[in-house]
Amino acid sequence: MSQKLSNNSAVLATFLAHCVKDMMQLKRVLKRSDTDALKLVAQQISASVAEIGAQDTCHLAQQLESQASSLSAQDKQAMCNQLVTDYQQLIQQVRSHQQRLEKQPNPNSQSATDVNSVLSQLNALDLNIDREESIKRCGGSVELYKKLLLKFVDMYGNGFTIASHELQAFTHSIKGAASYLGLTDIAELAARSEQALKLNADEQVLIAQLEELTIRVCEQLKRQLTAFTT
Known part of the structure; x- marks a missing residue:
């Protein structure tokens, strides 16, 4: 999975600062079978990845948020596993993308x-x-x-x-x-x-x-x- 990402280094840095914690929360609420908490975490992930332009992962998180109440436990587990996999791949992609951006001159950087x-x-x-x-x-x-x-x-x-x-x-x-x-x-x-x-x-x-x-x-x-x- 390769997604078109934002070139805003500040936005990418903010995402990387809390992405692992978001993923941990997703795994935690799934184990508790807490649908309301799961929907909230999916909403947080959706907003976070939307900020960096990761539309595919955003769409998957939105699907989980909207369908969590009606999904069977097995389907909910499968969708969460897919989101975790996509999220892990996205984190690696963001890190690589940011490394490329760091090598480019930044005219807006502070003096x-x-x-x-x-x-x-x-x-x-x-x-x-x-x-x-x-x-x-x-x-x-x-x-x-x-x-x-x-x-x-x-x-x-x-x-x-x-x-x-x-x-x-x-x-x-x-x-x-x-x-x-x-x-x-x-x-x-x-x-x-x-x-x-x-x-x-x-x-x-x-x-x-x-x-x-x-x-x-x-x-x-x-x-x-x-x-x-x-």
């Missing part, structure tokens, strides 16, 4: 002065952040980078509340989000935790360390982000 101003503020933090590359992934938009960092803080900064059977998907999600935002220490520890879960190793210590690190980083980010001026 070096604006970027350096924000970087100097983040440099004051005792954090391992790949700031320059992350801002490039945001199409050169410091404001978008700030927005996505704040979203990360909102999503993960209050501790982890996740069922044991969802830990692997959760660690994969936070690893991807942290990597995208250049939060290197969190991304590396999440990767180690994910690997431990795959090997059925003693992952509880790593998960606890990941939670503690994430809360600490998010607290620092939240304080510093209020000082952003762009």
Whole structure:
């Protein structure tokens, strides 16, 4: 499946920041057999993919939303599986598309002065952040980078509340989000935790360390982000 996508790097970056979480929610509500929640998640996915121009996936999500109440459990499962497969393929396509866009000059990107101003503020933090590359992934938009960092803080900064059977998907999600935002220490520890879960190793210590690190980083980010001026 190849879909015509938006060339707006900011829109693509916003999609990539929350796409894995949307997919996790879809799988979660399907297991609960909660039709109303399933329709809501399908609606969220539909709106999200419409923003980036992925009409095929948008149409499939809209079908699920409109037909969920009348579908049998088997048909509902089949449609959800198809949506998950399409969504996973779309995520890969968006990442590749954005990488191509990053190599092109962006006349609308902010000036070096604006970027350096924000970087100097983040440099004051005792954090391992790949700031320059992350801002490039945001199409050169410091404001978008700030927005996505704040979203990360909102999503993960209050501790982890996740069922044991969802830990692997959760660690994969936070690893991807942290990597995208250049939060290197969190991304590396999440990767180690994910690997431990795959090997059925003693992952509880790593998960606890990941939670503690994430809360600490998010607290620092939240304080510093209020000082952003762009």
